[in-house]
Amino acid sequence: MSEHRLGKIVIERPRVGWRISQKKVTGYKKTLYKLTQELREDEGLFSPYIIKNRWRTKSFSDNLSPLRRWLRSQVNRPWDSVYSELCRKIETKTLAGQHLLFHLFTIVERDVVMIDNVPYSRNHRQLGYWRHELYVHPETGFLCVAKQVYHSTYKEGDDEVFIDNQRYCKINDIWYLVTGSEYSEEGIKKRQCNKKQIKLIMQKLNQKLNQE
Incomplete structure (x- = not known):
């Protein structure tokens, strides 16, 4: 079939x-x-x-x-x-x-720009944080799969915070709640943080700064 x-x-x-x-x-x-x-x-x-x-x-x-x-x-x-x-x-x-x-x-x-051979959506989101993320190449017009960005490539420190066993990452100056794994069927998932979550993140970062 x-x-x-x-x-x-x-x-x-x-x-x-x-x-x-x-x-x-x-x-x-x-x-x-x-x-x-x-x-x-x-x-x-x-x-x-x-x-x-x-x-x-x-x-x-x-x-x-x-x-x-x-x-x-x-x-x-x-x-x-x-x-x-x-x-x-x-x-x-x-x-x-x-x-x-x-x-x-x-x-x-479908609306993609290439920056240093890396695909980005028009809202400046780098493609590849989701497993098997598909896009249309703006120059060739071919259907492509974005090279996956694994969690190990996230910057450590101020760009990654763990709160109550939940992982938050800052990508392109936007904080996301990141779940899943690159080894799962759905891959890595991320959802933009709300105001309450951002407040918790800022508190966590301030605590870390005070400890230093």
Whole structure:
């Protein structure tokens, strides 16, 4: 099975929310069973994401891992070709298709500048702090994967603080709560600190300064 089923795998798996009766949906179980069997007969690429008939639902329940895996398999190809190919495989005018494209544009950074051969987004965020972070090269137009920036490359001292077993790092003068590991499936995650967290960080740094 090729990526032509990607839209169904990512979007049209059982959904959560308002419950509906499957008996009122013509061919629902038959279609779901057929799609599941096709996935089982695949070479294994999508086997961890096989659809299971667990919920009778209406709202979206995202399963984005197949999309991420497919995009990583397209690295070093022209982004226009990758995007066009995906659009041919899904119904872009449907709600499900628009939902998939929304996630596509959050996974792939398209507005990039290169500084000393290092990719940065337009808001000056260096790419690579998330595992397998994808971007479109501004000169070649190819889909690329950013070289991962491991936590060991963070500056020590005033750019890294540990509070209650939580790690905070300053990147491009912005403080982030950093979680995860480069060895995990999701890789390193970071979230910009709120005012309360920044206040705690400043207190920690002041304590360190007073101790010195």
